[in-house]
Amino acid sequence: MFNSSPKEGTTYSLACLGLEGHVEASLKSLLGILRNKTSGSWQHSEDINSDVIVYNPASPLALAMLRRESKPKASGRAAHIFIPCSSEDPGADGLTLPLRADRLLHCLQVATVQLSAAMTTIGVSKHASLCERLDALMQTRDVIAVSITVGNKTGLINPTRQMIHWPRSLEADGIAQLIMEDVTLQPLFAADLEKLRHMEQEMHERMPWDAVMWAIGVSTSQARLLPRLDLRKSYKLKRWPDFGPIGRRSSDIKCTALLTHKSLTPPELAAATGFSEARISGFLNACALCGFLEEAQPMSRTNLANNHMNSETSIAGGMLQRIRKALALGAN
Amino acid sequence: MPAQELKLLFAGPMGAGKTTAIRTISDIAPVSTEAANIDKAQHGKAETTVGLDYGETLLEGGERLRLYGLPGQTRFEFMWKIVMKGALGMILLLDNSRDDPVAQMEIYLDAFEELARSSSMVIGVGRSAEGSTRIHDYTQKLQARGLCLPVFAVDVRKRDDVLLLLEALLQQIEAYETI
Numbered sequence: 001m002f003n004s005s006p007k008e009g010t011t012y013s014l015a016c017l018g019l020e021g022h023v024e025a026s027l028k029s030l031l032g033i034l035r036n037k038t039s040g041s042w043q044h045s046e047d048i049n050s051d052v053i054v055y056n057p058a059s060p061l062a063l064a065m066l067r068r069e070s071k072p073k074a075s076g077r078a079a080h081i082f083i084p085c086s087s088e089d090p091g092a093d094g095l096t097l098p099l100r101a102d103r104l105l106h107c108l109q110v111a112t113v114q115l116s117a118a119m120t121t122i123g124v125s126k127h128a129s130l131c132e133r134l135d136a137l138m139q140t141r142d143v144i145a146v147s148i149t150v151g152n153k154t155g156l157i158n159p160t161r162q163m164i165h166w167p168r169s170l171e172a173d174g175i176a177q178l179i180m181e182d183v184t185l186q187p188l189f190a191a192d193l194e195k196l197r198h199m200e201q202e203m204h205e206r207m208p209w210d211a212v213m214w215a216i217g218v219s220t221s222q223a224r225l226l227p228r229l230d231l232r233k234s235y236k237l238k239r240w241p242d243f244g245p246i247g248r249r250s251s252d253i254k255c256t257a258l259l260t261h262k263s264l265t266p267p268e269l270a271a272a273t274g275f276s277e278a279r280i281s282g283f284l285n286a287c288a289l290c291g292f293l294e295e296a297q298p299m300s301r302t303n304l305a306n307n308h309m310n311s312e313t314s315i316a317g318g319m320l321q322r323i324r325k326a327l328a329l330g331a332n
Numbered sequence: 333m334p335a336q337e338l339k340l341l342f343a344g345p346m347g348a349g350k351t352t353a354i355r356t357i358s359d360i361a362p363v364s365t366e367a368a369n370i371d372k373a374q375h376g377k378a379e380t381t382v383g384l385d386y387g388e389t390l391l392e393g394g395e396r397l398r399l400y401g402l403p404g405q406t407r408f409e410f411m412w413k414i415v416m417k418g419a420l421g422m423i424l425l426l427d428n429s430r431d432d433p434v435a436q437m438e439i440y441l442d443a444f445e446e447l448a449r450s451s452s453m454v455i456g457v458g459r460s461a462e463g464s465t466r467i468h469d470y471t472q473k474l475q476a477r478g479l480c481l482p483v484f485a486v487d488v489r490k491r492d493d494v495l496l497l498l499e500a501l502l503q504q505i506e507a508y509e510t511i
Contacts, residue, residue, distance in 0.1 A: 208468035239475050240482040242467040248496060253482070257503035260480045261451070261511050319338065319420075320502045322391045327357065329499045 011041040012115055014108075015050035018059025019085060026099050027054060034105055040112045052081045052111050057090060081111040093232055110231055130183055130220040131285050132227070137187045138289075139228060145196050149184040150177055156188075156199055157209060162291055164212050165203035175212055175244065179219040210290055211244025217286025218252065223278035225266060226285050229293075234263035235284065238292040250329075251275050255283045263296030338397045339418055340498075342385070343444065344425035345436050346404035349458050349488035351385050353425060354399045356494045358387025362399075384415065412443055421452035421501045425488060426470075429462035434473050441477065451508040453481050454501040456493070460485035 014031065016024045028044045035041075055062035066082055084094035093110075095103055128136070137146050138159045146157045153174075156165040164170065188196050200206075225231070237259040243252060254273055258264065264272060270280045287293035323329075342350040354362050365383030385401030400415055402408070416422075424440050426433045437455065447453045455470060470483045482500040486493035 208466055210468060237480075239471050239480050242471065242483070242485075248484075250499060253496075253500050254503050256482070257500070257507040260504075261507040320506055322393070322395065323338070323389075323397055323502060324499075326389055326391045326397070327495055327498060329495055329502065 011043055012052065012112065013043050013045040013050035014052040014054060015045045016054050017062045018056030019054065023085070023097060023099070027104070030099060030101050030104050033101060034108070037105055038108050038112065040108075040115075042108060050080070051115050052083060052108075054083045054085050054095065057084045057086050081115065083107050083111070129222040129224075130179070130185075131216055131222075131289065133185055134216060135226050135228070135285070135289055137185055140187060142189050143187040144190055144193070145188040147186045147188060147199065148178070149186075150181050154199070156196070156203065159291075162209050164205075164207050164209045165200050166205045166207070167203050169205050170207060170212065175215045178212065179215050208242065210242035213289040213291075214241050214244055214286045217289045218249075218282040221278075221282040221285045223281055225281045226288055229266065229284055229288060231266050234265050234268075234296045235259065235287075235293050236263040236296040237287055238294055241287065241290050241292065251279055252283055252286075255280070259287070338391070338395060339415075339420055340397060340399050340501075341415060341419050341422040341447075342399065342401040342425065343412070343422055343440055344404060345427060345430065347430075348404065348425035348427045349456075350401040350404070350425055353423065353456075353488040353494050353497075354385050354387040354401050356488060356491050357389060357498070358399055359390050360388050362387040362401075364401075384411070406439065409443060416444060416447065419447065419452070421454070421505055422447050423494075423497050423501060424453055424455045425486075426455065426457050427459055428457050428465055428485075429459040433457070433463065433465050434469055437470060437473065438477075441474075441479070448479055448481060451481070451504040452501070454497050454504065455481055455483040456486040456488065456497045457483060458486060458488060 014027075016027060019027070031042050031044055053062070055066075057063070062082075084090035085097065085099075086094070087097040089096055093107070095107060134146065134148075134157070137143055138157070144158075144160070146159070148155050148157055153167055155167070155170075157163075158165070166174070168174075229235075237256060240256055240260065251273070255269060255275070258269065258272060266277075266280055266284055269275075269284070270277050273280070275283075284293065342353055344350055351362065351364055363386040365385070383403065385399075387399040387401075389397040389399065391397055397420075400419075402412055402415060422444055424437065424444075426437055430436065441448050444453065457467060457470065460467065467483050467485055474481055474483070482504065484493075484496060484500065486497060488494055
């Protein structure tokens with residue numbers, strides 16, 4: 001499964017909002033039928049703060065909650081997962097009436113993945129990867145910089161300027177130390193401005209953050225997508241990254257070339273490239289950390305499949321393959 | 333993509349490493365037209381390419397990937413347009429130790445706009461540790477021009493670095509073809 005697997009024994013709660021009684025009863029019944037088919041364990045709940053809310057899009061309360069959830073969370077807390085449910089087609093992310101087991105199973109699987117990743121980052125921070133911890137801090141409202149300490153060196157990450165301040169030039173060895181050793185992160189807020197300026201003055205090297213963020217993304221993601229990335233959303237890249245000394249992998253080059261030209265969901269990118277979900281997760285996390293991953297309109301699966309096929313079988317594709325073969329390209 | 337000659341271009345200012353890059357991956361001894369450099373203001377090297385450099389890589393089935401190195405001096409710009417016709421793509425090499433290498437990149441982006449717009453161009457920056465220009469500065473300039481091209485710090489004396497540029501170029505072309 002894409003993304004992090006839920007810990008064994010994890011139970012998630014699901015509540016209904018604005019649905020008619022018989023629909024709610026049908027949902028509870030289906031949850032029972034699907035008990036052994038889902039990755040996590042699911043329980044129906046009356047609690048409006050449940051992990052997942054299946055809601056009627058015509059319900060004003062549900063819409064109000066959705067609006068509230070869509071606002072950025074200062075605490076970085078994981079949002080609820082909202083699943084629309086109506087007799088009219090609510091789209092790929094929703095349930096259509098009458099309810100179907102296969103559709104519900106799909107929605108639960110997607111929700112499980114998102115909740116699991118969110119809990120890993122926010123709720124059990126000691127288990128969160130460096131990539132997740134750093135991203136959570138940078139996404140936290142009012143954080144103006146993040147101090148990063150490894151060994152006896154402390155640096156600064158400035159998300160606004162996308163720069164890194166470090167006591168001395170940060171080459172491959174320094175980056176390797178960052179991704180291999182215990183790293184302490186500390187957020188700095190507006191109230192810490194004086195401290196921030198003092199730290200900046202003490203650090204002689206100031207460099208664009210691409211190479212460092214890229215290395216952290218591809219190397220410390222622990223094979224799971226960042227919680228803020230969504231399996232169902234399509235993403236595109238605004239530009240090529242500076243891979244720096246660590247990230248010059250054929251897989252990254254291939255994924256970057258694809259995503260600078262078209263928008264794909266994470267599973268579509270994995271399918272189009274043939275790379276493992278773990279590798280795709282690391283790649284996307286790195287792009288997200290660097291700040292050039294953007295959400296885009298989803299592309300139809302039909303188009304994607306056709307395009308992928310074309311690249312393999314077209315005259316141009318064949319010619320490029322012959323060049324690759326002659327030069328032994330794309331080995332890693 | 334229409335059938336075309338398998339032609340790959342290496343461009344860039346004098347001394348950026350075009351001849352070296354071709355030599356690195358050519359299966360034949362490259363044909364060069366070196367002459368004494370009379371333009372020491374542009375670069376201090378003793379000899380430079382005044383015509384074209386030429387190399388070849390043999391492909392399966394006997395086909396050849398033809399490698400052309402374009403002369404770096406802008407007075408040979410008339411040749412650039414001729415050689416560009418039907419090219420599969422271009423590797424643009426820049427020298428970071430020179431004055432304003434980003435401006436030099438722009439000269440080539442203007443001259444080979446068609447290749448740049450069709451994602452058939454990749455940029456290699458030599459001597460990246462020298463000078464104050466960072467890879468980030470090149471990508472920012474590209475973004476400002478609405479271009480999304482790969483830029484790598486490279487040492488074209490290393491075969492792996494030249495292959496990296498080639499791989500990125502081929503992936504770009506393939507991705508562009510599937511839009």
